[in-house]
Amino acid sequence: MLEAFTNRVLSVIQREFPTRGFRLGEELGVITDGSAKFGMSNLWAQFQQSPMPDEAFDQVIIEKFAGALKLIDGAAEAIPQAWEDVKPRLRVQLVSAKVTDVGRAITFPFADDVHSSLVSDCDTGYAYISNEDLERWGQSAVDAIELGKLNIVTSSPTLPMTVMPGPAPLVAIQTGDGYDAARILIPEIRAKIISELTGDEDGEVYVGVPNRDFLIAWPMTVDDDLHQQLSQTVAMDARRQSHPLSERVLRVTKDKIAIA
Structure with missing residues (x-):
């Protein structure tokens, strides 16, 4: 069932994003564009629970991948080269271990199905920080994470x-x-x-x-x-x-x- 659903999703996004090179990944229920992997388990569960007809859910698929591609394409802009430029953008984030392949990003244990990570925030979303990024800035992961926590607090001084x-x-x-x-x-x-x-x-x-x-x-x-x-x-x-x-x-x- 998951295999058939993954093939259906692949057909939808290949039609909608013909230049992106989407193909089946090596693992069951995974689609890749060669640089990132997209797991289908949670989208499959959402489809099973959804009252939408198939055509309407196709639009959900398109919107999800459009958002993911926007983040991927904006990653270079979201991660500045200079430490002084990235400092106010750092945030801690939670990411699903089931759904998101974060590549070289720094991740830390949170729960069995969720990791915590460090991201650079921008207007279009966020991009994951890697160890290579921290090495380029001459910063430690511990210090960067603490700054990411502080930035969330200072961005909303009155907790909503x-x-x-x-x-x-x-x-x-x-x-x-x-x-x-x-x-x-x-x-x-x-x-x-x-x-x-x-x-x-x-x-x-x-x-x-x-x-x-x-x-x-x-x-x-x-x-x-x-x-x-x-x-x-x-x-x-x-x-x-x-x-x-x-x-x-x-x-x-x-x-x-x-x-x-």
Whole structure:
């Protein structure tokens, strides 16, 4: 089934982008243009869940690849040659281990299905930073990551956090800037979320990061039925939304992130 779907996607994008040289990759469910790989697993899951007719979903395929190609084509512009020029652009980011082949990019463990990475932000999206980039700038990965975290905080001095109070309070972050899920990497933001939900920043909460542009958290004290409902919603969101990340729920403290 995945093989047939991959062939269908390949046919659509070869027709829409005839000069890009798209072909099947060596692995099952992978398409490549020779420089990047595109996994089909999450797009296949989205297709299975979608009520759209085939012709309408073809447009979804085209839009996804158009966005990916735009990022690839803009990579050279997004990564300046000079360190002083790239410093304000650095951001930490989360990237799905299932969907995205990030080539030579620096990646770090986050969860079993998600990596954290370092990117250069620009108006058209972002480009992944490689070790070769850091060597050219004479910078360490540790220092660059800390700067990437700081830049996310300073880009939104007032954290746009939506709080839904009640017997089962929720916190959501959905700014649309491309770094909502990645905010869970920042200890100060984790502390704010935990404090809002528990009254104590040294507490522990559940967090979902189903896609790049959404973060949701709830306290450990919610009843089991609601916890299961929220967990299922996170998993469904990861399968249906663009830029999917993790279907898994996390247990988060100010100092640690772990799979629930």
